[in-house]
Amino acid sequence: MSRSRSRSAAFAVTAAGLLAATAACGSPTASSGGGGGGGEEDGAPVQVGLVTSISGPLAAYGEQYLQGFEACLDHATDGTDEVAGRPIEIVERDDAGDPAKAVAEVTDLIGQGVQVIAGSASSGVATQVAPLAEQNDVLFISGPAATDAITGVNDNTFRSGRQTYQDVLTAQSFIGDPAGQTVLVFAQDSAFGQANVAAVTAVLGEAGGATVTPLLVPTSATDLTPFAAQARDAGADLTFVAWAGETAPAMWQAMGQQGVFDATSVVTGLDLRASYPTYGDQVAGQLNFLSHFFAEAVDNEVSQAMTERVEAAGGEVDIFTPDGCNAAQMVVRAVEEGGDDVAGMIGALEGWTFEGVKGELTIRAEDHALLQPMFQARLEQQGGEFVPVLVETLDAEATAPPVATP
Structure with missing residues (x-):
């Protein structure tokens, strides 16, 4: 897995400016280098944008999420960080818990051809990013954000954590x-x-x-x-x-x-x-x-694998580490089954039951709620x-x- 971290300055986006920026992104399935389409045959990297709180009031949650994602991407790919012969290239962006900054970062990633976005520790961020996923036909896997509002909001949006309900x-x-x-x-x-x-x-x-x-x-x-x-x-x-x-x-x-x-x-x-x-x-x-989760509540193959890798990297498993782990498992499933076709990715995740850190989890096909212990x-x-x-x-x-x- 290759990993880059971008920390561009926050800037406000007006409604008109957002529409213009979104329209300028063009078709997210068109090849534009990196994570764009047309890469399945030549083994081109699959770019995944992780937009979460690296700084700001939710930074601790964002760090747990990132640690869980990296640990379980390694586990789910047997240490190769590759899916179907294609390297997973992680692009980290800091939203600082600010919805406007998150929208700007996601818009930029979509413009570069990134088709998979994940992260969102903040509910305010998640509710702003979800419409962008539908408008630009990309896959969005929200993270610790608990708001019920993103369940069933559109076909392109999933969640890797629990919700308030x-x-x-x-x-x-x-x-x-x-x-x-x-x-x-x-x-x-x-x-x-x-x-x-x-x-x-x-x-x-x-x-x-x-x-x-x-x-x-x-x-x-x-x-x-x-x-x-x-x-x-x-x-x-x-x-x-x-x-x-x-x-x-x-x-x-x-x-x-x-x-x-x-x-x-x-x-x-x-x-x-x-x-x-x-x-x-x-x-x-x-x-x-x-x-939602604490490490002492579970003991299974996935939780053990995640814990070993997080601790080896100097981290500690905490409340939102599994949300990152779930997201990594979902990304692997989506790319394995869907390749560069977003509709194929969505179809691969809908109704999928898998063994996660917390035990058996199911992505409900009707509204993408993540059913979990x-x-x-x-x-x-x-x-x-x-x-x-x-x-x-x-x-x-x-x-x-x-x-x-x-």
Whole structure:
């Protein structure tokens, strides 16, 4: 595998400018060197554009994704980094979590004839890149971006990670049938918090029959005790916490001091390993975690191969390493079966079931949702640090989102 990394400066793209730039790309199947068409017979490289967060607030997620991609491309090609006799040439671009920069980078890659784009740690990026994939008829495999909006958005777009609906269904597993139960969403009054309120309301409320109430905390709040007391007094059957940023330790401390864990079952998402200390000794043992992935949850041939390669390169397997691994497996499948024909690549991925890091995964043909196991977890103190422990594995059907319709 050859690898190049480009870090061009971000620049804004107006709607008119984007349309012009897209139109100037021409047909992505026309030969333009590198990853363009006509390379199957002469063994020309297949270019894959990895556009993700190498810098910016999601850089840690982007790095995990890249490590997983490289490890599993090596594994899936038996160490050759070649598919059907053609080298895989990786072109890395940094979107810095900025949708405008991502659009510019993807547009440039498409203009160079690249037919496969992958990456997207940011949901905002993914929703902007997906239409470009359809307009220019290229394959787009989104990464850790969790937004439900890209499932079923168009035929050209796939995902290599989980989506929010699967997170919420995993949270539901802690209380069983939600009908008639009460759910409190404790979150910051931000786009992130409001999106979680919307997702829980849709899944547990509208579809599940629970009564869902939001408790949105101003992002400027420094004294979180009154809000924690409100959460305690609400006495919900389930309290779903969606919180990000530097106030997390203070929030969890306030929840513990105010007895929230004695009044309700508290569930939150298990994030990357660096976040574990923020929960504190008092809180960690009382929290229920829904989990997309942690290394201790699985042990199979693919997870072992990925872990060996990531650690040999000086990395550590974390929450979004499998998303890169899945993407690499999908790229290999697409090129093996489709060559330079994007329609052939799409057909090869639709309905495909494969063994991934998390176990058996299926790309649902109808809307390209990635059906996959999800996990319940808890944190335990081991050797002076928090370690995630598997509570239960939920099979792919138990957390499958409804089929998305246009």
